[in-house]
Amino acid sequence: MKKNEIEKKTEELLVPIAEANGVTIYDVEYVKEAGEWYLRAYIDREGGVDINKCVDVSHALSDALDADDFIEDAYTLEVSSPGLGRQLKKDRHFANSIGQNVEFKLFKARDGVKEFAGTLKSFDSDSVTVTINDKDENFLRKEISVIKLALDF
Known part of the structure; x- marks a missing residue:
């Protein structure tokens, strides 16, 4: 499965999780850094997100990814805020x-x-x-x- 397909499918899995947690999806990226794969989901909401919200979304997304099991490579899942100096991509x-x-x-x-x-x-x-x-x-x-x-x- 290609990088952009993984990002798209992950975002589809993330939609109901984001809605249930009162956050919006800012971006999803699947990148290789220093030989390791990272699946990153950036979430946001009015007033920002805290660590507890990131943990809640991370656990739910991890469970959904494990159930679907469409990513062949070993990867690290990260869920965070896009930050103050967020990149504009979409x-x-x-x-x-x-x-x-x-x-x-x-x-x-x-x-x-x-x-x-x-x-x-x-x-x-x-x-x-x-x-x-x-x-x-x-x-x-x-x-x-x-x-x-x-x-x-």
Whole structure:
């Protein structure tokens, strides 16, 4: 089974668990790091999630994954909040972040610059518009290596 299929099937299993626990699914990722596989579920809710909610969701998801048993590799399951500097990957992430400050890096420099910060103005399937120094700048999504909410202290 491919990575994106594992992520999709895990998210399907997670939907009723999230609803029962009063949380939303932010993201699910299946990644290999230092030779080990990790299945990560990021959950959220208004006001944030605490460790107890992560534990509750983790136990329920672990049971569902064990019952379905569709992942061939050995992996570590992690359930957590997406954090303050959360990455924007899916359309729903972008939609929920309109008007917020973002930081992002490009794969290739634009006019000698690879890192940018500004306010997320809009997006579509191909591009992202960010207001930088009172000027709207358009970037292709395929140009962006990572985009996340900026941490304001």
